[in-house]
Amino acid sequence: MSTSTAGGQQARKEQLDSVAKVLTGAFVAVSGLFATLGLTSDFMIAALNNHPGLMRAAGACATAAVTISLTALLLPPDWPKAEIGILVTGVVAYMVALILAVLAATWAAGGNGRPTISEIKVENQSASTKLGFAVRADGVKVRSTIAAYVHAVGLKEGQSKDTATPRKELMYQSSLRSDDKGDVEQRITTSFPIPEWASGIDVYVSSSEGLGKTCGSPGNMAPACLRLWLK
Structure with a gap:
């Protein structure tokens, strides 16, 4: 070489x-x-x-x-x-x-600020319905809130249970703030009478940025939704 x-x-x-x-x-x-x-x-x-x-x-x-x-x-x-x-x-x-x-x-x-719904519990009482659920979110901005709404829902004549626009009536609402770390962890328990025409409950939880968006909307800030049929 x-x-x-x-x-x-x-x-x-x-x-x-x-x-x-x-x-x-x-x-x-x-x-x-x-x-x-x-x-x-x-x-x-x-x-x-x-x-x-x-x-x-x-x-x-x-x-x-x-x-x-x-x-x-x-x-x-x-x-x-x-x-x-x-x-x-x-x-x-x-x-x-x-x-x-x-x-x-x-x-x-740091989290994404999107809320989740978990630990759902429903109890039918003599004159009312008791609903409990947990709301969790992390990375919530200081100026943002997490809004929770509960509606009684009922089917209009000719509608099926998979319809997107049933009759609704607001039964509960709250606005949750985060702690210093930007976390929200709240157990919500409420009782309310279910109207005779209602056959279910809708739970809608959204951050301030996603408020007004419909359930199933695409995007990072879409709300968390739950529908329970009681009869």
């Missing part, structure tokens, strides 16, 4: 080592920062669900960073300045991907 060939192989090996160090360092930095901030895989899944645009952009930047860094391997060994420039560009792409991913995960960790 000639001296020039051996020198070229050594230079190529050094190139590969430098690229590997850059890629490894970037991955270690990303993992370390996520661990420091407490951003687990659950938060990343939530970020992908709630902020898909940011996560797609972060993935594109990370892919570009790997491609750019590996491009350095294709350069001749006697182009050190070009190699450095390409590696720096790759590192910048990694940093952009990191910032986007951290932003998305941080926003997801």
Whole structure:
């Protein structure tokens, strides 16, 4: 093997080592920062669900960073300045991907402000109906509220139970505020007489941003809804 060939192989090996160090360092930095901030895989899944645009952009930047860094391997060994420039560009792409991913995960960790309904309980009493349910939400903004409405619903003549516009009458409403962490966790229990024409109960819970949207509406701030047929 000639001296020039051996020198070229050594230079190529050094190139590969430098690229590997850059890629490894970037991955270690990303993992370390996520661990420091407490951003687990659950938060990343939530970020992908709630902020898909940011996560797609972060993935594109990370892919570009790997491609750019590996491009350095294709350069001749006697182009050190070009190699450095390409590696720096790759590192910048990694940093952009990191910032986007951290932003998305941080926003997801803070909650989304969407309420949920759970722990539903209905008791038919002699003169009234007792309804209980839990409302939970996290990431509620300071100026926002969670509104809860309960309607008695009944079918008009010729309507079926899957109709979207039954007869309604408001039986209960409340406005819930979040604590200092932006969380709402409230157990609501109320009793009210069910009108003779009513055959069910509607529960509608929405944040201020989603108030007025119908049940089943698309979008991040759609309300949580529940319909119970009593007869």
